[in-house]
Amino acid sequence: MTTDELKLFQARVAALRINPTAIAGVKIYGGNGGIIQNSKGNEVSLQIYAAITSNDGYISPAGAKKGLAVYGNSLRGEAKDRQGSHPEIDRLEKIARSRQAVRCDIYRRESSRLLPERILRALPEALKRYPTPFYIYDEQGIRDTARAYKKAFAWVKPAYRNYFAVKACPNPHIVNVLKDEGFGADCSSLAELVIAEKLGMQGEDIMFTSNDTPAAEYVKAKRLGAIINLDDVSHIGYIDKNAGMPELICFRYNPGPLRKGNDIIGDPRESKYGLTTDQIAGAYIKAMELGAERFGLHTMVVSNMLDEQYLEETAVMLFKLAAMINHDTGIKFDFINLGGGFGIPYKPEQPAIDLDAVSAGIHGAYKKYIEDMGIGPVRVVTECGRAITGPHGFLVSKVRHVSVKYRDYVGLDACMANLMRPALYGAYHHITVLGKENEQKDRVYDVTGSLCENNDKFAVNRPLPTVVPGDIFVIHDTGAHGYAMGFQYNGKLRSAELLVTSEGQVRQIRRAETVEDYLDTIENWL
Numbered sequence: 298m299t300t301d302e303l304k305l306f307q308a309r310v311a312a313l314r315i316n317p318t319a320i321a322g323v324k325i326y327g328g329n330g331g332i333i334q335n336s337k338g339n340e341v342s343l344q345i346y347a348a349i350t351s352n353d354g355y356i357s358p359a360g361a362k363k364g365l366a367v368y369g370n371s372l373r374g375e376a377k378d379r380q381g382s383h384p385e386i387d388r389l390e391k392i393a394r395s396r397q398a399v400r401c402d403i404y405r406r407e408s409s410r411l412l413p414e415r416i417l418r419a420l421p422e423a424l425k426r427y428p429t430p431f432y433i434y435d436e437q438g439i440r441d442t443a444r445a446y447k448k449a450f451a452w453v454k455p456a457y458r459n460y461f462a463v464k465a466c467p468n469p470h471i472v473n474v475l476k477d478e479g480f481g482a483d484c485s486s487l488a489e490l491v492i493a494e495k496l497g498m499q500g501e502d503i504m505f506t507s508n509d510t511p512a513a514e515y516v517k518a519k520r521l522g523a524i525i526n527l528d529d530v531s532h533i534g535y536i537d538k539n540a541g542m543p544e545l546i547c548f549r550y551n552p553g554p555l556r557k558g559n560d561i562i563g564d565p566r567e568s569k570y571g572l573t574t575d576q577i578a579g580a581y582i583k584a585m586e587l588g589a590e591r592f593g594l595h596t597m598v599v600s601n602m603l604d605e606q607y608l609e610e611t612a613v614m615l616f617k618l619a620a621m622i623n624h625d626t627g628i629k630f631d632f633i634n635l636g637g638g639f640g641i642p643y644k645p646e647q648p649a650i651d652l653d654a655v656s657a658g659i660h661g662a663y664k665k666y667i668e669d670m671g672i673g674p675v676r677v678v679t680e681c682g683r684a685i686t687g688p689h690g691f692l693v694s695k696v697r698h699v700s701v702k703y704r705d706y707v708g709l710d711a712c713m714a715n716l717m718r719p720a721l722y723g724a725y726h727h728i729t730v731l732g733k734e735n736e737q738k739d740r741v742y743d744v745t746g747s748l749c750e751n752n753d754k755f756a757v758n759r760p761l762p763t764v765v766p767g768d769i770f771v772i773h774d775t776g777a778h779g780y781a782m783g784f785q786y787n788g789k790l791r792s793a794e795l796l797v798t799s800e801g802q803v804r805q806i807r808r809a810e811t812v813e814d815y816l817d818t819i820e821n822w823l
């Protein structure tokens with residue numbers, strides 16, 4: 298492993314921030330197998346196993362080598378005190394020497410990821426009134442998170458704002474809850490602009506961040522007075538010609554090799570978004586020549602980032618860039634948009650980010666690079682989606698079939714058309730089998746849907762209690778980029794969305810699609 302690879306892996310382990318106390322144990326299969334129970338003294342081993350095990354439950358030889366490179370020495374050190382034997386590190390070394398990936402199931406403590414009380418209380422009524430599958434959202438949870446963001450960034454003058462990324466959960470009822478909390482809307486398409494408009498948002502309540510944008514969307518955004526965020530230098534002339542240069546304009550910055558991105562969003566150098574370091578100052582000058590008078594700066598370089606330091610570094614990058622552009626062009630920024638991408642802990646053993654600490658770090662950078670450089674005040678804003686609604690949405694689905702083949706399968710009445718993240722990114726979503734929270738997880742299943750695609754799986758090799766048809770599965774953390782990514786392949790219909798209101802009432806906020814909806818856009822066939 299090269300030093301760079303080692304650094305990258307160490308950074309990944311740090312970013313995963315695995316808390317071993319939420320792991321009940323790990324089971325490794327095969328000749329070198331065995332069970333490592335979570336007992337005092339083997340936290341580091343559990344952390345390493347959890348860090349190198351893929352979401353579908355395997356450790357590859359390369360993964361084992363990486364794990365050894367990070368922790369091998371310290372564990373070997375411990376082993377010396379125990380007469381040179383260290384079963385967990387021995388096992389890893391065997392996997393590293395072998396040629397094939399080894400199954401490794403991580404058993405998580407259910408108690409570390411319980412369903413919120415409000416959802417638990419609402420589910421019996423919801424299940425009585427509405428057929429599965431459905432999404433259910435916790436309004437009070439969303440409000441509490443919105444308030445935590447406002448509180449953490451209260452130092453921002455004149456006032457912090459999160460422009461909720463509508464694409465994360467494009468249900469107008471949810472966007473309205475966030476409007477009520479004082480959030481703006483970050484829109485990326487005509488439909489999202491229309492949602493914001495119909496909710497009575499206008500002017501600088503709306504941020505329009507799109508790419509490969511059609512003229513009509515710029516025209517609409519300009520008519521609404523939205524803050525328009527341009528994704529490319531060529532769009533300066535394009536918007537001027539088609540909609541007129543707005544008085545306030547923003548540019549999305551792509552730092553290329555200066556930042557590394559992450560697994561979901563990718564390497565900035567390969568990203569289609571934003572203006573390069575060489576392009577950005579000139580873009581502001583050109584916009585100014587065309588009549589722009591006020592300016593914003595934006596970036597979005599990560600997705601689901603749990604590494605607090607990385608989030609701070611993004612702010613430092615933008616603050617320094619703002620100072621540089623100010624130096625080169627003389628323009629003063631109205632606002633700096635740090636983007637979204639604040640992560641949530643999908644796995645029970647991952648602690649949430651310490652938002653207050655992240656905000657304090659960003660505040661420190663603001664003082665150093667904005668205030669002390671004499672270019673303040675600049676309003677700091679974000680456009681988080683996942684962090685706001687993600688943990689407060691749940692996909693509820695019923696078990697149709699349990700089948701035993703080369704593996705054991707649980708077939709749900711939801712499929713990847715309802716929740717695509719596991720198939721798309723191999724994403725982990727925690728699963729609670731309702732009413733079986735305290736049962737032993739004595740079986741390992743692939744949890745599937747009914748789509749004719751073998752990657753239609755919500756979980757692979759997932760330790761669960763014994764499941765029977767009719768059991769209710771609650772899939773956690775699906776309040777963002779969940780329903781929103783739904784599609785209709787195989788004639789699968791989008792589910793309903795329910796809201797548990799702050800008063801504890803269950804309200805349907807979007808009905809399920811019907812076959813009539815599915816066929817509604819076809820013309821002249823009957």
Ligand SMILES: Cc1ncc(COP(=O)(O)O)c(C=O)c1O
Nearest residue numbers: 462465601637638639681682683
């Ligand atoms: C431009 C932009 N802003 C904000 C977001 C929201 O990201 P997240 O939900 O991870 O905060 C996205 C997500 O794709 C995005 O593309």
